[in-house]
Amino acid sequence: MKESFEVAVVGAGPAGSIAALSLARAGVSVVILDKQHFPRDKVCGDVLMPDAIGLLRQLRLWEDVRTRGHFMEFARIFAPDATCVDLAGGFHTIPRTDLDALLVKKAVEAGATLISGAAANDFRATASAAHLGYLENGDRKEIRVRMALLACGAHAKTLGRFGVSPRETPSAIAMRTYYRLRENLDDTRLFFWFERAVLPGYGWIFPLGNGLFNIGVGLFQDAGQTGQNLRQVLNSFLAQCEVPREMIRGGTRLAPFKGAPLRTGLTGAEPSRDRLLVCGESIGATYSMSGEGIGKAMETANIAAEHALAALSSGKMAARDLARYDRDLERRFRELFASYRKGQYWLGRPAVCNLVFGRARTSSWVRSMLEGIIAESRDPTELLSPYGLLKALVLR
Numbered sequence: 001m002k003e004s005f006e007v008a009v010v011g012a013g014p015a016g017s018i019a020a021l022s023l024a025r026a027g028v029s030v031v032i033l034d035k036q037h038f039p040r041d042k043v044c045g046d047v048l049m050p051d052a053i054g055l056l057r058q059l060r061l062w063e064d065v066r067t068r069g070h071f072m073e074f075a076r077i078f079a080p081d082a083t084c085v086d087l088a089g090g091f092h093t094i095p096r097t098d099l100d101a102l103l104v105k106k107a108v109e110a111g112a113t114l115i116s117g118a119a120a121n122d123f124r125a126t127a128s129a130a131h132l133g134y135l136e137n138g139d140r141k142e143i144r145v146r147m148a149l150l151a152c153g154a155h156a157k158t159l160g161r162f163g164v165s166p167r168e169t170p171s172a173i174a175m176r177t178y179y180r181l182r183e184n185l186d187d188t189r190l191f192f193w194f195e196r197a198v199l200p201g202y203g204w205i206f207p208l209g210n211g212l213f214n215i216g217v218g219l220f221q222d223a224g225q226t227g228q229n230l231r232q233v234l235n236s237f238l239a240q241c242e243v244p245r246e247m248i249r250g251g252t253r254l255a256p257f258k259g260a261p262l263r264t265g266l267t268g269a270e271p272s273r274d275r276l277l278v279c280g281e282s283i284g285a286t287y288s289m290s291g292e293g294i295g296k297a298m299e300t301a302n303i304a305a306e307h308a309l310a311a312l313s314s315g316k317m318a319a320r321d322l323a324r325y326d327r328d329l330e331r332r333f334r335e336l337f338a339s340y341r342k343g344q345y346w347l348g349r350p351a352v353c354n355l356v357f358g359r360a361r362t363s364s365w366v367r368s369m370l371e372g373i374i375a376e377s378r379d380p381t382e383l384l385s386p387y388g389l390l391k392a393l394v395l396r
């Protein structure tokens with residue numbers, strides 16, 4: 001292994017790998033550490049939304065991802081009153097075991113060095129360098145770099161060790177498992193259920209192709225969904241909700257139920273401090289309302305890499321200099337994340353959910369709004385606000 005690097009990236013999820021890849025492509029010597037060995041599992045719904053696909057295209061990674069996963073044009077949404085509507089969007093499912101292994105491989109091919117099985121647990125910045133301590137096979141090691149990028153996902157303990165004032169509690173929790181379901185089952189669309197008992201969370205069945213399905217449920221603790229047993233919520237969703245119950249009939253569960261925390265709303269940790277930038281789910285770059293975060297994890301990582309490049313070339317890496325990154329995130333994303341938070345408030349009400357998805361069947365305005373939200377060409381509050389809901393009632 002090379003002895004010295006300019007940048008260390010902590011975490012090789014989508015955020016860390018994209019940051020490392022972008023830096024390596026720009027000619028920076030970069031090392032990426034992950035506490036796990038790849039390929040590794042990551043609890044997720046395994047869906048790439050249009051923003052994620054767009055970024056992968058921009059970085060010339062899409063063809064490699066596309067050929068490994070399952071593309072679907074539509075998402076079918078069930079409202080609490082059991083009406084359903086199909087929305088067009090363009091979605092791609094790929095197990096995170098495969099996606100994350102592919103992205104970190106791409107970062108390594110671009111020139112990054114991967115140290116897997118390395119748990120970062122200490123960070124110190126001085127006037128001349130940053131020192132990153134980590135544990136590898138029980139041995140304590142340290143790397144000296146010019147700066148570091150932190151992309152450790154929703155791992156609050158690591159965030160605490162990096163001194164970025166993290167909120168201790170997650171914003172949401174979600175659980176999933178994998179099933180093999182019967183052969184003739186529809187695998188041409190994602191299935192979402194906004195069930196009364198689960199709102200503002202939702203249940204899902206996502207086809208992965210070849211008879212495999214990712215099945216799960218998510219609850220938003222920051223919207224008051226605390227104290228529930230997630231396993232029980234998932235079991236009763238599958239047992240009591242008619243369509244999913246029918247879909248899984250005769251199927252085989254292939255994996256244990258696994259749950260994980262989410263950090264949403266672009267809150268919960270400082271994006272920068274001396275010689276350090278934080279990106280991905282670590283800064284809450286996962287949407288409230290939907291819980292999707294792969295796209296924005298990669299986008300914020302790409303932006304963090306741009307700021308790291310500028311800092312490396314100017315030599316200015318003090319917190320006050322890197323705060324430009326915080327301001328850039330605010331400018332690009334604050335309003336968008338706030339809109340998802342407001343959308344979550346409205347969509348969490350069964351009557352609103354019934355109105356929105358019911359009207360999407362007959363009103364092309366409502367449908368175009370929902371499809372625009374999926375494509376990120378529309379702000380969620382254009383529809384999910386008192387004025388938007390009034391328009392939903394009258395516009396065709």
Ligand SMILES: Cc1cc2nc3c(=O)[nH]c(=O)nc-3n(C[C@H](O)[C@H](O)[C@H](O)COP(=O)(O)OP(=O)(O)OC[C@H]3O[C@@H](n4cnc5c(N)ncnc54)[C@H](O)[C@@H]3O)c2cc1C
Nearest residue numbers: 011013014015035044045046047120153174280281293294
């Ligand atoms: C059940 C569930 C379903 C979801 N479904 C979807 C979905 O379908 N689509 C979507 O877009 N989003 C989904 N999300 C959200 C999505 O998983 C996250 O937004 C995304 O993984 C964030 O990427 P990241 O790179 O920031 O963090 P992660 O993917 O969490 O990667 C962080 C990495 O950091 C490593 N790490 C942590 N601590 C350390 C340490 N101390 N030292 C070294 N390495 C460390 C971890 O091992 C990990 O590899 C879901 C989340 C859950 C929980």
